[in-house]
Amino acid sequence: MNVLSSKSFIVSIKKMNEADLLIVYVTEDYGKIACFANNARKSRKRFLGKLEPAMLTNIKFYEKAGMSLAILYEVDSIEEYKNIRKNIDAYISISKMLEITKALVPEKDKNVMIFNLLRNTYLSLDNAVGNNCGEDIILKHELYFISNFLKYLGIFPNFTTCTLCSQKNIDNYFAFSIAKGGAVCNNCAKTVKTINLSVNAIKIINLMVNSNTSIISKLSVKELVLNDCLNFLENILSFYAGNSFKSFQKI
Template sequence: MRTYRDEGIVVGGHKLGEADRIIVILSRNHGLVRAVAKGIRRTKSRFGSRLEPFMLIDFQCHVGRNLDIVTQVELIDPFARAIAADYDAYSAASVMAETATRLTEAEPRTRTQYLLLVSAVRSLCNREHPPRLSLDAYLLRAMAVAGWAPSLMDCAQCGESGPHRAFSPALGGAVCSACRPQGTALPTTETIIHLAALLSGDWNRAEATAEHNSAEASRLVMMYVQWHLERHVKSFSILENA
């Protein structure tokens, strides 16, 4: 019987039959794992809450014909408990989990994305930064790791030194007036500088940004992510309704 063991963070799942559930785990060494947790929806399940979203786990799976089967789970860090207690943190973590899933579903090597997600969710749990700032920083870095790092100072098209006001997701970030397509967003310079601070981890500058610039930056990040993923991130609707 072929089995494997790894650590990972639960990023989703859905019901299967009357008592089972398909669990989606972003793992350190085995990419994005989709596996069946048998009987998990019964009250006497031996796995129980250990496979709830945002739990950091050590798990073992048996390799199945179509789907692997979870055979053992040990809890490393119960992120879900702190996340569920704060709606803003839950909203941010939901977007993080969905984005991580989209970025890794076709990638065999996901260790860097895994470590980035774990770090971001742990930061949410520890209340290190405001949840929306943590989310925007995570999204920018996750896109960069995936090969879509936005240009936030020099023009994404011609390379002219910035900062520049125009921001085009399709062209790769900030663009100069000569390269700016018609209808491109025109955020303030402060907003672009805020995005650069989030991407680089300059939290002192990021947290000092005015609220309206921070909100404008969040909208740009949302546009950028959805453009490059070429699909709607459903969990963004949680943020819009918050």
């Protein structure tokens, strides 16, 4: 039996049978993996309090020949983000991050950038919520996460040139095509469906991918622009996933 070990974050948990769990993790060393936790709901000693979202753990697991699922063997807590779990808005926010991670991060494809993005976003959000931040700061964490998530998956929108004819998008005035994944000049816009995106929204999304998490508190963003950015990015995510995301639905 070859036991593997890695730092990890829970992406989703699903009950299976009476006592078993199917847990999807993003790991530092093996990318996204699905683990079968045998008897986890009864085996309190091994897993109690360690199968929570917003927690960095070290997991040990092994793979069996002929099985696509890894078998979860042991979990140790490394870092907890308790403020996030206590704050409903922050919790909803990370639910979105995890839903898109589950849908769009490929399995068993090591991506340390995505792992670090989750960790840095959790750390920053936990700290902000612990200091009673406003809802706008939570939304800016979402914006930071999604912008960088797209970048690290290689599907960040192209704002710099027309995606169809390569004409330069000077001053960011071009319309945008979700299906083409980028800006479209006035001429080419006659041939594809486009949406308009404000110059400010593009500026802010670009800033998010060129900074660390300290940008979140430094940058002041009007609520209207913030929602503009988030709606736009959500459209891109839905396009790549092929469906809309439950956690993004407005209540």
